[in-house]
Structure formats: C-alpha cells, structure tokens
Amino acid sequence: MGTHVIKMPDIGEGIAEVELSQWHVKVGDLVVEDQVLADVMTDKAMVDIPSPVHGKVIALGGQPGEVMAVGSVLISIEVEGAGNLKESAAPAAVKEAPVAPKVEAAVESKPAAVTAPRPAAVCQGPMVAREANERPLASPAVRKHALDLGIQLRLVRGSGPAGRVLHEDLEAYLAQGQSNASAPAAAAYVQRNDEEQIQVIGMRRKIAQRMQDATQRAAHFSYVEEIDVTAIEELRAHLNEKHGASRGKLTLLPFLVRALVVALRDFPQMNARYDDEAQVITRLGAVHVGVATQSDVGLMVPVVRHAEARSLWDSAAEISRLANAARNGKASRDELSGSTITLTSLGALGGIVSTPVLNLPEVAIVGVNKIVERPMVVKGQVVIRKMMNLSSSFDHRVVDGMDAALFIQAIRGLLEQPATLFVE
Template sequence: MGTHVIKMPDIGEGIAEVELSVWHVKVGDMVVEDQVLADVMTDKAMVDIPSPVHGKVIALGGQPGEVMAVGSVLISIEVEGAGNVKESAQPAPVKEAPVAAPKVDAVTESKPVAAAAPKAAVCQGPMVAREADERPLASPAVRKHALDLGIQLRLVRGSGPAGRILHDDLEAYLAQGQSNASTPAAAAYAQRTDEQQIPVIGMRRKIAQRMQDATQRAAHFSYVEEIDVTAVEELRAHLNEKHGATRGKLTLLPFLLRAMVVALRDFPQMNARYDDEAQVITRLGAVHVGVATQSDVGLMVPVVRHAEARSLWDSAAEIARLATAARNGKASRDELSGSTITLTSLGALGGIVSTPVLNLPEVAIVGVNKIVERPMVIKGQIVIRKMMNLSSSFDHRVVDGMDAALFIQAIRGLLEQPATLFVE
C-alpha cells in the first residue's frame, strides 16, 4: 500500500492562500476518483477539490475555517500499490463549486455551550382538571422547578399526600408526552440560559472582511433623494400587460439599470475603480452593474455585464438568472466579479433610508428603498403619488459631493420622465 498526498492546488489569479470551508469526507472514508473531498473559499467564490485517486482517507490537513497556503498538505489518501508517499505530478484538479451553506456534519455546526434549552418548549403530560384560581399543593422547591420548566401546576396530577405535587410528578408530566394546549403560552415566559457560538468562517468571514475593509479604507458619504416613480410604474405595468406573456415580466430594477447607464454618460467618474495603493482611478466605458443579492450564505453580488448594451427585457432576464444562480449557490467566479458600480435593493423591506457600504474598489453604490404611496402637492393640488427614496453611497476620496448629488438627480429625472430613458 502507498500514500497519495494531495496538496492545496494553485487556483490561479495570484491567490497564495485559501480558506478551507468544509470537508465532504472524514478519516476512514473510502473515496473514488473525481469525488469531491473539500470546498475551499477564495476571495471570489467557492471551489471544489476533487480526488484524483481511489483510496482510503488517512489524514486531513486542516479544519474548516483554517486559512491554508497553496502547496500545503490538504489530505492524505491510502492507495494500492508500492511505495510510501506519492504525490500527483499536477495538483488535484479543481472546479468551481456551488456556494452552498456549510454541511452540518462539519466542524462548523453550532453547539450549545451552556445548559440545554429548558424543557418548557415540550411541556406535555397527563392533565388534571382544576379551577383557574385553585392553588394546588406543592412545596416552594417544586413550584420553583415548575416555573423553570414552564409548567402550570394546576394542570399536573399530584401523587403525594392530599394530592400534593412532587418533583417526580413534574418529571412524569414531561415524560408522558400527551398534548397540552395550555402549556405553550406558559413556555413563552420560561427563563432560558442556553447560548450558541457560531464560527465566522467561509462566505460569512469573507463578507465580514470585505465590509470591514470597505469601511476602513473608503471615505463613505451617503446621499438620499426621493423620486416620484408613478410614471415609470405605470409604464412598467403597461409593458407587462402588453408583453409580459411573451417577453417576461419587468420589475423596477431594469429601469433603474437603464437610468444608471444613461446617467453615467454624463458622470463617468461614478463608473470607476480606485486603486488606493497605486493611487490610480480607472474609469470604464463598459457598465458592469453588480446587483446585491441575498442568499442562504449571505450577501452576494452577481454582475450584469455590459448593461449599456442591454434592453429592458434583456436586463430583466439577466438579473433573474444571476439572482437564481446566486441563491442556489451556482454563481461562478466570473459572475461574481468585475463589477464597476453596484445596485442594492431590499425590495418591499427596503425601508425609508439606508446607508449602503461600497463594494470596493468601486466608488459608487445606488441603494433602492421601498415604494410608498403618499400625498404630494403638484401644481397646487394634493394628489397621491408613488414615491421611493434612493439612498446611495460614494467614496469621498474620489467623488465630490456636488457630483454625487447631480448624478442622483440625473437618475431621478430619467425615472420621473421615463420616456427620456430611451431618447438618444
């Protein structure tokens, strides 16, 4: 028998180290060629590490959450054949993996570190009929025990003298497992002492690092403006009614992408990346819009590439495709990188105002708040209009406040007069 050592492969893009996210095998498991052994996390995506051989796992080189250098020992597999240690001529092949939630059999599983949750949530057992104001016989210690468990003593049958409720009666009440409709209300007031420690690893660690880095490096400032979206919403409804069945339904986001594309023609400094180490600002002609998307593993930003060359329906289809891929953990590294400006929206949960964090090295992010109907004064008349705030943030190191305000005002004008979105 021999030992095949698999080292952490060079994933490319100048990456020197990666985070071990989750093991799919454990010591003693038999594996076959091409079976996925582990997932590792780069700055941009999750990557599968498959096995190049058949054999038995005899050693793991790290724990989930550990940052490992390229070339370090990842896993050792016992294989048939002569020799003691064998290494692949080439590193184990890698393939992009769906960005999925950590497996529960990994070390990332959260465990209580204090006493388990009180049994109040499952307080059940044989009941005895007593009046609501009847005070059953029980010692102070039993009453305290019942309070901790969330049990109403008037529902418990006592086995002591004169029907006195004993500690054993409380345990019997819990053990019987008979339903009790009155207990859940009491359980809601039971004291709890449980705690959980949740390791910050994988995608959550990357999100935390990027957010912290962005707030420390960039000079954030936010600008909020309200927009009357009545007209653009009427246009959207009309287009959906006329073409929705054949071209697909439009949300507001494709109109926002179009407004950003048109406004960027006059404000190219917003469609840029700032390399603060090299002190170089790169303005880009292509508009690659990152669309912030919530997934089970946290915030992801898939990229709608060349938004400047897309129609409303093309943008809508691409947004939907990328959002689905991100939520299902199937977005590739290319689909999650390369944005030049970001659009973020919480939809109906968008609130009134937000302060979005820049997606470095970008210098601008446009945040969408929820649409609400409000009375507005137009030409001396009070009318009901659909209003929405844009809460946007900019890097004040390279974007002046006046330019940021003018940029958002340009977007406002385009959305309030939606015909101008398509006038060349």
C-alpha cells in the same frame, strides 16, 4: 494496504496559501474517486478538492478556517496496495463561484457521497424532535419564512443536504397541521441559557474582510433622495400587461439600470474605479452594473455587462438569469467580477433609508428602498403617490458632494418622467 497522502494543490495565479473552508468527510469515512473531500477558498474562488482514489479517510490535515500553505498535507486516505509514497497533490476543481468585487461566491455544501450525515434526532414525517439548544441548518430566507409562519425550525425535518431545512419542508410541515400553535403555550416563556459560537470562516470571513476594507479605505458619504415613482410604475404595469406574456415580466430593476446608463452620460466620474495605491482613477465607457444579490451563503454581486447596449427586457432577463445563478451557486468567475457601478436593493424589506457600503474599487453605489404610498401635494392638491427613496453612497476621495447630488437628481428626473429614459 497503503496510505495515499493528498497535499494542498497549487491552484495557480501565484497563490501560496488558501483557507480551508469546509470538510465534506471525516475520519473513518469511505470515499470514492472524484468525491469532493473539502472546499478551500482563495482570494478569487471557492475550490473543490476531489479525491483521486477510493479508500478510507484516516487523517485530516487541518481545521475549517485554517490557512494552509500550498503543498502542505491536506488528507490521508487508506487504500488497497502500496499507496502513493510520493505524496502527490490532489487535483483542484474550481467551482464556478469565485470572488465578486464585493464578496466571494460559494456553492452550498454537499454531504459526502458515501457517508450519510449523523441524524440530529429521530424523524417522523415533516416533524423532527431536536434538542432544545440544537440549531437546525437553514438559510436566512428560510428562517425568516419560518418566523413569519410562526414555525419553530427545530420541529421541522430538513430534506436538504446535511438535513438543511428548505422552504418546501416548511410547507410540508404546515400541510401536516404541525404549526407552532400546537405547541404548549408555556413553551414561549421557558428560560433559555444556551449559547452558540459561530466561527467566522470561508464566505463569511471574506464578506467581513471586504466590508472592513471598504469602510477603512474609502471616504464614504451617503445621499438620500425621495422619488415619485407613480409614473414609472404605471408604465411598468402597462408594459407587463401588453408584453409580459411574450417578453417576460418587468420589475423596477431594469428601469433603474436604464436610468443609471442615461445619467452616467453626463456624470462619467461615477462609472469609475479608483486604484488608491497607484492614485489612478479609471473612467469606463462600458457600464457594467453589479446587482447585489442575497444568497444562502452570503451577499454576491453578479454583473450585468454592457448595460448601455441592452433593452429593458434584455436587462430584465439578464438580471433574472444572474440572480438565479448566484443563488444556486452556479455563477461563473466572469459573471461575478468587473462591475463599474453597483445597484443594491432589499426589495420589499428596503426600509426608509439605508447606507450601502461601496463595492471597491468602484466609487458609487445606488441603493433602492421600498415603495410606499403616501399623500403628497401636487399642484396644490393632496393626492396619493407612490414614493421611493434612493439611498446612495460615494467615495468622497473621488466624488464631490455636489456631483453626487446632481447625479441622483438626474436619476430622479428620468424616473419621474419615464419617457426621457428612451429619448436619445
């Protein structure tokens, strides 16, 4: 038997060190050729480190969250034969989930191909008996879904990678009649003293760094405007009824993208990037709209390129395609970089007002709040209208307050008189 030592590979782009994000194996595991051993994160991409050999893991060279130099020992594998005395570096396979201008994308963790995850508890059907202080694996969306359904996640068996609880697991749990109501009523009043420490590494660390950098470097200011979206919603419903079956359903987002495109013709200073080190503002003719998208691994910003050249349905299809790719961890490097202005929305959870953080080096981000019906006075009469706020932020180093207000007022006018979106 011999030892095959795998070193941290040179990923290119002049990168001298990377962060070890996650191990997919542990000491004692049997691995096969091309099995993913670890994920590492650079400033621009999440990278898979596959095994070049068959063998048994005998040593790991670092811990998740550790920054490792290129060429340092990553992992040692016991193999048949003499092994690799020269200690060659492993090949690196870049996942199609690199860093967006705002945050980095990442692919959801996969369990080792040979070793099964250690079960946290004995499972039977959709129900599992975990320890009271054990936190089951689940995405934020699944956790909220469980909360809405009144389900204790620790009671649900996860069918995803490493036992992750999925939406369909919640449905299976309900189908078996195992709801939270069946638990003893007194369980809601049991004292808890458990604590959980979560290391900020990988994707979450990159998000934190980007947000901190944005708030420290840019002079943020926000502007909120109320918009009557009754007319645009009526138009959207009409178009969906007439063309939805053949062209696809329209959400509000493609209309907002169109409004941005038209408004930017008169406010080109908003469609810009600011290099604060070189003290140079670059205004761009192309409108590449970043659409902030929540995924299981964090916030990503896929980019609708050349929105100025797209129809409503073209924009709608591209937004849907990019959002699905981002949520599934399959968005490419190009799809997650190069935006010139960002659109962010929390959908039905949009609240009344928000203060979005700029997606540096951009100078403007437009935030969408939820639509609500309210009584409004129109021509002296009280009527019910659909109202929505736009909560937008700007870099005051580049954008003056009056220009920001006029820009959002222009978007308001376009959305309240939707025919003007299509008048050239």
